Amino acid sequence: MFSWQILFFYKREVLTIKQELPINEQIRFNEVQVISDTGEKLGTMFSKDAIEIASQKDLDLVLVSPNATPPVCKIMNYGKYKFEQAKREKEAKKKQKTFEIKELRVTPNTEEHDFNFKVKNARKFLESGSKVKITVRFRGRELNYVKQGEDILNRFITELEDIATPEKKPLLEGKNMFIILSLNK
Numbered sequence: 001m002f003s004w005q006i007l008f009f010y011k012r013e014v015l016t017i018k019q020e021l022p023i024n025e026q027i028r029f030n031e032v033q034v035i036s037d038t039g040e041k042l043g044t045m046f047s048k049d050a051i052e053i054a055s056q057k058d059l060d061l062v063l064v065s066p067n068a069t070p071p072v073c074k075i076m077n078y079g080k081y082k083f084e085q086a087k088r089e090k091e092a093k094k095k096q097k098t099f100e101i102k103e104l105r106v107t108p109n110t111e112e113h114d115f116n117f118k119v120k121n122a123r124k125f126l127e128s129g130s131k132v133k134i135t136v137r138f139r140g141r142e143l144n145y146v147k148q149g150e151d152i153l154n155r156f157i158t159e160l161e162d163i164a165t166p167e168k169k170p171l172l173e174g175k176n177m178f179i180i181l182s183l184n185k
Contacts, residue, residue, distance in 0.1 A: 021062050021064070021078075022062075022063040022066075023060045023061060023062050023063070023078050024051050024060055024061055025051070026063075027047050027051075027061065027063050027071075027073065029047055029063075029066075030046060030047060031044055031070050032044070032045070032046075032063075032070055032071050032073045033068070033070050033072045033073070034050045034061075034073050034074075034075065035064075035072065035073070035074045035075070036075050037057065037059055037074075037075045037076055037077075044070055047061070047073070050073060050075070053075065054075045057075065059075050059076060059077050059078075060075070060076060060077065060078040061073050061074075062074050062075075062076055062078055099129075099130065099131050099182075100129075100131070101131045101132070101133050101180070102122075102125040102131070102132050102133070103133045103134075103135060104118050104121060104122055104132060104134050105135045105136075105137055106118060106134065106135070106136055106137075107136065107137055107139070107142065108136060108138060108142050108145045108146075108148040108149040109142075109145075115152070118134075118156075119156065119160065122134065122156065122160060122164075123160060123163065126160065126164050126182075126183050127183075129183070131167075131180055131181065131182045132180070132181045132182075133178055133179070133180045134153060134156050134178060134179055134180075134181065135176050135177070135178040136149035136150075136152055136153060136177045136178070137176055138175045138176070138177070143175060146172060146177065149170075149177045150170050150177065153170040153177065153179050154170070157179070157181070160181060163183060163184055164181040164182060164183055164184060165181065165182060165184055166180065166181055167179075167180045167181070167182055168180065
């Protein structure tokens with residue numbers, strides 16, 4: 001596929017199966033074991049004969065298992081099969097649970113009212129099912145007050161301990177110290 005075609009499919013949210021199976025003339029084996037569209041084994045035959053049987057039924061010959069000896073092919077409606085696969089993938093994607101991380105930023109000298117406001121927002125985010133990342137930013141000389149920043153993060157932990165638990169201890173990376181809180185199970 002060309003890149004513009006992939007982009008077009010992406011914008012339209014058309015799901016495609018991950019692995020394209022060889023069909024009809026794309027099958028390069030001389031002899032294959034054939035399974036009919038009803039599921040019964042037709043036995044080993046030349047691939048040209050199997051393609052002919054499939055075309056008489058207005059269906060496709062699809063290579064299902066290339067590693068078997070002889071390779072296994074199935075007679076089926078390949079377009080319908082691809083549609084069913086895409087539908088299954090879409091359903092599986094719906095059932096996946098994704099976590100959204102909301103970030104709150106504070107400084108080492110955050111006032112009481114601002115702190116309470118951030119706690120209220122963090123509680124709201126946690127109750128809606130998101131994880132919360134609380135970041136203390138140190139600017140300039142504030143980097144000398146790392147202990148103050150750690151105290152603020154520990155205050156967040158104690159204020160929200162009824163509904164949330166920290167995933168790790170407060171961690172300093174460069175000029176930021178952060179924790180990630182997740183909802184209690």
